[in-house]
Amino acid sequence: MQQDTDGDASEFARAKVNLALHITGRREDGYHLLDSLVVFPEIGDRLRLLPGAPPLSLTLGGFFGPQLSQARPDNLVLRAIEALAGACCQPPLRAGLLLEKNLPVASGIGGGSADAAAALRLAARMTGVDLPQAEWLALALSLGADVPVCLEQKAVRMSGIGEKLHPAPPLPPAGIVLVNPLKEVSTPAIFRALTQRDNPPLPALPSSFGSCGELAEWLKSCRNDMQEAAEALCPEITEVLAALGEAKGSLLARMSGSGATCFALCAPQDAASIAAGIEKSHPEWWVASSGKIR
Numbered sequence: 001m002q003q004d005t006d007g008d009a010s011e012f013a014r015a016k017v018n019l020a021l022h023i024t025g026r027r028e029d030g031y032h033l034l035d036s037l038v039v040f041p042e043i044g045d046r047l048r049l050l051p052g053a054p055p056l057s058l059t060l061g062g063f064f065g066p067q068l069s070q071a072r073p074d075n076l077v078l079r080a081i082e083a084l085a086g087a088c089c090q091p092p093l094r095a096g097l098l099l100e101k102n103l104p105v106a107s108g109i110g111g112g113s114a115d116a117a118a119a120l121r122l123a124a125r126m127t128g129v130d131l132p133q134a135e136w137l138a139l140a141l142s143l144g145a146d147v148p149v150c151l152e153q154k155a156v157r158m159s160g161i162g163e164k165l166h167p168a169p170p171l172p173p174a175g176i177v178l179v180n181p182l183k184e185v186s187t188p189a190i191f192r193a194l195t196q197r198d199n200p201p202l203p204a205l206p207s208s209f210g211s212c213g214e215l216a217e218w219l220k221s222c223r224n225d226m227q228e229a230a231e232a233l234c235p236e237i238t239e240v241l242a243a244l245g246e247a248k249g250s251l252l253a254r255m256s257g258s259g260a261t262c263f264a265l266c267a268p269q270d271a272a273s274i275a276a277g278i279e280k281s282h283p284e285w286w287v288a289s290s291g292k293i294r
């Protein structure tokens with residue numbers, strides 16, 4: 001599996017952004033079927049290995065670390081490492097881990113899933129284990145529907161409940177601005193509030209996008225089918241979308257996942273100035289930008 005290291009003993013856990021998300025049905029077990037174009041900006045948490053080889057433990061840092069309160073044994077990072085050990089019939093990694101939690105919690109950009117995927121990559125690298133691709137995906141899916149897509153952190157079209165991953169067409173250079181009004185949104189609550197669950201899938205994807213303007217135009221023929229329900233439960237989302245839509249250089253504003261984080265798609269060189277403008281007008285919001293998506 002591809003690693004994403006920056007230095008030798010850490011993994012970057014990029015946010016996942018649903019540029020489009022259609023809800024196309026529901027399985028008998030209650031999980032929803034979706035069709036989504038997912039990309040990854042250079043914005044994320046970082047999972048670091050601390051020196052020494054103590055029993056497995058997790059310390060939380062970063063701006064949003066305190067919000068995760070205690071690193072309880074059911075934290076997804078620890079569960080991922082235990083699950084990998086179980087799948088490989090090995091004892092779990094002996095390590096102290098530090099999770100720098102830079103992404104807001106319960107915010108529609110897959111923070112917990114990205115952390116779990118980073119834990120799988122880090123533990124695999126440190127213990128030297130490997131699994132066939134299908135087993136990696138099954139293990140990831142057992143931890144959460146968004147964990148498989150976060151393993152590779154590359155643009156994909158995702159369907160099923162998140163387990164079917166198809167390569168996306170090559171992306172043009174593009175920037176992303178993420179804004180969250182710092183209101184936690186419960187994913188199951190938004191799924192429950194949906195009034196329509198049998199929407200059409202994404203329209204056919206072109207073989208490539210010539211520019212970020214072309215990508216934005218294609219995205220305008222798509223939606224996030226969870227946006228309306230999320231706005232009803234969390235009205236601040238409407239304000240965030242207005243601010244992102246009105247910003248100079250913004251090509252498209254939409255919510256990611258079940259919210260409340262929304263994004264603006266823009267040219268790479270516009271991301272920082274859009275973010276600076278919103279930070280100035282709304283210092284109470286979380287704002288992050290990336291001049292690159294993958």
Ligand code: C5P
Pocket residue numbers: 030031032033034143144145146160161162187188191
């Ligand atoms: O898989 P994950 O733990 O991220 O999902 C959280 C909750 O969101 C699930 O328990 C389920 O209620 C809902 N969900 C869903 N359909 C999906 C993904 C999640 O209904 N495809």
